[in-house]
Amino acid sequence: MRSRRRASMIATVAAVICALLAGGGGATATERPWYEPVSRPSPDAEIGVTGAPFKGTDARGRVRGFVDTHNHVMTNEAFGGKVICGRPFSASGIADALKDCPEHYPDGGGALLENLTVDSDGRHDPVGWPTFRDWPSHTTLTHQQNYYAWIERAWRAGQRVMVTNLTSNAVLCTIHVRDRGCDEMESIRLQARNTRELQTYIDTMYGGPGKGWFRIVSSPADARRVIKAGKLAVVLGVETSEPFGCKQTFDFARCTTADIDRGLDEFKALGVQSMFLCHKFDNALCGVRFDQGATGTILNVGQFVSTGTWWQTEACKGPQKDNPIGSVPVPAIENWLPPGTTVPKYPSGAQCNVRGLTELGEYALRGMMKRGMMVELDHMSVKAAGSALDLLEARRYGGVISSHSWMDQAWIQRLYALGGFIGSYGMDSESFVRDAGATAALRRQYGVGLGFGSDFNGLGSHPTPRGADAPDKVTYPFRTFSGGPLVDRQVTGQRTWDVNTDGGAHYGLVPDWIEDVHRLGGDDVLHELLAGAQSYLNTWSRARGRKAPPS
Structure with missing residues (x-):
């Protein structure tokens, strides 16, 4: 019994010495920090960030990040x-x-x-x-x-x-x-x-x-x-x-x-x-809230296709304002409209959705x-x-x-x-x-x-x-x-x-x-x-x- 205990102690000390000689803070070759993967696909994108990500909260329980x-x-x-x-x-x-x-x-x-x-x-x-x-x-x-x-x-x-x-x-x-x-x-x-x-x-x-x-x-x-x-x-x-x-x-x-x-x-x-x-x-x-530019025109056409109605506007009644409606022509999308149907023209200045x-x-x-x-x-x-x-x-x-x-x-x-x-x-x-x-x-x-x-x-x-x-x-x-x-x-x-x-x-x-x-x-x-x-x-x-x- 005593010889087995002594052999176990020698093995433990040897393991610690090996870990120190390897430069680890006590980690063996099979252990990894919590933030490093066990395996990663190869090839793959490089991360380009080195060092341990921060973890934990402060004494008041607040997180940072x-x-x-x-x-x-x-x-x-x-x-x-x-x-x-x-x-x-x-x-x-x-x-x-x-x-x-x-x-x-x-x-x-x-x-x-x-x-x-x-x-x-x-x-x-x-x-x-x-x-x-x-x-x-x-x-x-x-x-x-x-x-x-x-x-x-x-x-x-x-x-x-x-x-x-x-x-x-x-x-x-x-x-x-x-x-x-x-x-x-x-x-x-x-x-x-x-x-x-x-x-x-x-x-x-x-x-x-x-x-x-x-x-x-x-x-x-x-x-x-x-x-x-x-x-x-x-x-x-x-x-x-x-x-x-x-x-x-x-x-x-x-x-x-x-x-x-x-x-x-x-x-x-x-x-x-x-x-x-x-x-x-x-x-x-x-x-x-409206989109602007060509995107707005495309979406207004989509609004019509989806709902049967165009975006409808009125003069804004307060300091708040919706975005100006897109007015850039986009023929490739407007061609989706039924014959004789065109994107409406809207008044200039601030306009809000009705x-x-x-x-x-x-x-x-x-x-x-x-x-x-x-x-x-x-x-x-x-x-x-x-x-x-x-x-x-x-x-x-x-x-x-x-x-x-x-x-x-x-x-x-x-x-x-x-x-x-x-x-x-x-x-x-x-x-x-x-x-x-x-x-x-x-x-x-x-x-x-x-x-x-x-x-x-x-x-x-x-x-x-x-x-x-x-x-x-x-x-x-x-x-x-x-x-x-x-x-x-x-x-x-x-x-x-x-x-x-x-x-x-x-x-x-x-x-x-x-x-x-x-x-x-x-x-x-x-x-x-x-x-x-x-x-x-x-x-x-x-x-x-x-x-x-x-x-």
Whole structure:
């Protein structure tokens, strides 16, 4: 017995000596830090961030980190599956995930939506992996920008909450090349399922269920646990044009209160925590805030095709204003109209949507509050948003969000007074700093942080590069806040991205963009962004009827 105990002790001491000689802080060759994968696909995108991601909360239970209030990880499954080319992951590897749609070959001429709305010559190199000559870029609308490894880079550099919106649009699906049906609810179900499959895919790299850094959360408390462990809390939202089939045709609602209740219950079962009542087209719930330029013309045609009615305007009755309606001719889309039908001409000057929050919209809003969901005001007409705020204030309901600068700015104080949260659109760094400065006094007054809404794969614009010769440009490598991980240029295949010349080309450049914002805006705007995750969770807590922790 004594000899066996002595042999065991010798073996233990030998193991410790071997570990020290190997340079580890007690870790053996088979052990890995919690933030490193057990296995990673090869080849794959490089992360370009070294060092341990921060974890934990402070003594008062507050989290730190950035929050993206508006992203679209699974939009490749939306609009009939052929608008966004490429996928955020593939079991077959990066070459399969990051490839263009067959319709874009040989020279990009088949990218209908992108060629109609982006100022370009209508051509691009369709090859993705490994060369990425033309995409993703800060101007692209129809190529994957949310590859999982790019999201991982943002998490490692300090992001702690990401809202991914499940989205679709039946009209865009109908007029575009597609490989599936156009029912928006079916698309939302598929996107929710595939987001969970992405979580499983990442878990597998890290050793099994629950091990990965990508964690879909179902409550503020769940999110705080995830963030305390140093991981990324992923929140599911819905941004679609016909939720629960609630479209309107010739001013006739195509849904009932029973449809709304069934739909909201299904969304809760899918894990959805926030929702837009209307998006892009007027529906049976509310009128929308208009789009501008060529996009506005395209959407107004879509509004007519979907509802049988054009956007209808009136002189604005208050300081709030909807966006000007797009008036740029788009013959390729207007040719879809019946003979003799033309896009209306609208009066110049401020015009507002005549449609506000309908009775069914009020019912849906009350249903969201009953279920503790966060209400998105963006994309509502000012008439609808004003009515929604009246109802929220009457109930003292603080679970209200403006996630990507699509709400009239005159409503900001009302939203903050309720306990809501704002993510400014992820625009170019100079504009972001300017817009953040314009509302900083209100955030100080209400003690809230700031988020950003990246809208990647949301058919929107992304940060433009400031240029290789810009003053105080980002220099690589750089440290994240408080001497954290070291961030170098992002490399995928044969392509190296630099935020100074590439802007917001894909999600992996979010840390670089934040560094650019920090250089231009100083420590104040950085600290507001770092307080964003905590403030967002406070608003979510208010939606659940719980007192938020101190800020």
